[in-house]
Amino acid sequence: MARVKLSYFDFSGGRGEDCRLALHIAGIEFEDSRVQGPQWAEMKASTPFGALPVLEVEGAGTLAQSNAILELIGRKHDLHPEDVWAGAQHVALMGAAEDLRAHLGPVLAIKDENRESARKEFAEGKMQAWASNVEAQVQGPFVAGDKLNVVDLKLFMLMRWFIGGGVDHIGLEVFSAFPKLKALYESVQTHPKVVDWYA
Numbered sequence: 001m002a003r004v005k006l007s008y009f010d011f012s013g014g015r016g017e018d019c020r021l022a023l024h025i026a027g028i029e030f031e032d033s034r035v036q037g038p039q040w041a042e043m044k045a046s047t048p049f050g051a052l053p054v055l056e057v058e059g060a061g062t063l064a065q066s067n068a069i070l071e072l073i074g075r076k077h078d079l080h081p082e083d084v085w086a087g088a089q090h091v092a093l094m095g096a097a098e099d100l101r102a103h104l105g106p107v108l109a110i111k112d113e114n115r116e117s118a119r120k121e122f123a124e125g126k127m128q129a130w131a132s133n134v135e136a137q138v139q140g141p142f143v144a145g146d147k148l149n150v151v152d153l154k155l156f157m158l159m160r161w162f163i164g165g166g167v168d169h170i171g172l173e174v175f176s177a178f179p180k181l182k183a184l185y186e187s188v189q190t191h192p193k194v195v196d197w198y199a
């Protein structure tokens with residue numbers, strides 16, 4: 001079997017953790033390479049876009065961009081719709097998750113006395129609009145109904161960042177108006193293979 005290696009930073013969150021989860025759920029044996037600070041400075045220039053996660057597959061090559069990695073794993077291991085249109089809709093949702101991270105970046109960079117108010121404004125404004133748009137595209141409990149796909153892992157990890165207290169001043173309540181998103185979160189969290197990964 002071809003050797004598979006996923007490189008990401010040494011914590012169980014962010015854009016790499018959903019790729020680890022996807023590999024685990026797909027039943028792929030992989031080297032879970034946890035990059036430490038000083039090591040990153042040395043390897044950054046050798047990665048396709050100067051960022052992690054990066055997936056290396058023996059005989060195939062090196063792939064960056066979390067959504068591309070998720071889609072590849074999903075397509076090969078029945079965790080992404082075969083139907084081209086449905087698949088593209090899942091890719092759009094994964095892109096929307098990246099958009100939210102990109103919009104949040106400058107808000108998280110605010111360190112002065114506006115730190116708390118900027119985060120609250122984001123939680124009450126942009127995040128509500130984002131959650132409402134995503135909620136409308138979830139059949140329930142997963143995006144595609146009863147079947148878990150990589151898109152659900154992407155949304156789960158993003159929501160977990162806030163629900164888990166990873167962002168000061170934006171907590172669990174940010175999703176309180178969105179029952180489908182909460183159900184998706186709980187369904188991924190209690191999926192036997194996800195439970196198994198964290199055991």
Ligand SMILES: N[C@@H](CCC(=O)N[C@@H](CS)C(=O)NCC(=O)O)C(=O)O
Nearest residue numbers: 014015050051052053064065066067
């Ligand atoms: N759009 C990229 C973003 C990758 C990205 O920004 N990764 C961050 C960690 S989540 C990173 O590598 N940061 C370190 C750096 O830029 O030097 C993806 O989805 O993979």
